[in-house]
Amino acid sequence: MSPECTAGPSREQQWSCRLDGDPYAVVTARSLATAVLLGWDADLVEDVVLVTSELVTNAIAHGAAPVVYALTVRKGEEPAIVVEVTDASADLPVQDLPGEVGHFGLWIAEELARVTVHPAPPGKTVRATFDVLDTSLRPSSLQ
Known part of the structure; x- marks a missing residue:
């Protein structure tokens, strides 16, 4: 599956x-995040890739097709990296307590980013937002 790039306003891609x-769905999404x-x-980058892995794994394991991964880079006054995983299941993600065997990917994501769930028929989007506070962390071409 080849990723598509859509350029929005000049401050967002x-x-x-x-x-x-995609039998390699998690690898595909991780590779896209790493390349971008x-x-x-x-x-x-490690945090974004880890959260990508967790959210895509959850969507593939517990969601329903279609499953779409999106990565958005917002530039400007409030720069951010936004990871979104959308699937067609109306079942909302459930956060288990850390320490249980497996099933705590959402907890990991919430430790690293601001995670929100957006129900929308027929399914939902799980969004993880990473605020980029230090402009020195961004490539100069994006500032």
């Missing part, structure tokens, strides 16, 4: 790909 049916954020602060 979005890349997305449909992942259901090449040259960014390594810690920030």
Whole structure:
């Protein structure tokens, strides 16, 4: 599945790909995030890639097709990186307590980003927002 890049206003760019049916869905989404954020602060990229893995895994395991991954880079006064995973299941994600075997990906995501869930028929979008407070963490071409 090849990602599509859609350029919104000059202050925002979005890349997305449909992942259901992709046997390497998590690898595909991680690779997209890594390629888009090449040259960014390594810690920030690692956090985005980890949250991407957790949210895509949850959508593939517990959601319904279609599953779409989107990565948005917002520039300007309130720069941010936004990870969104949309699927067609109306079932909302459930956060289990850390320490249980598995099932705490949402907790990991909430530790690293601002996570919100947006129900929308027929399913939902789980969004993780990473505020980019330090402009030195961004490549100079995006400032």
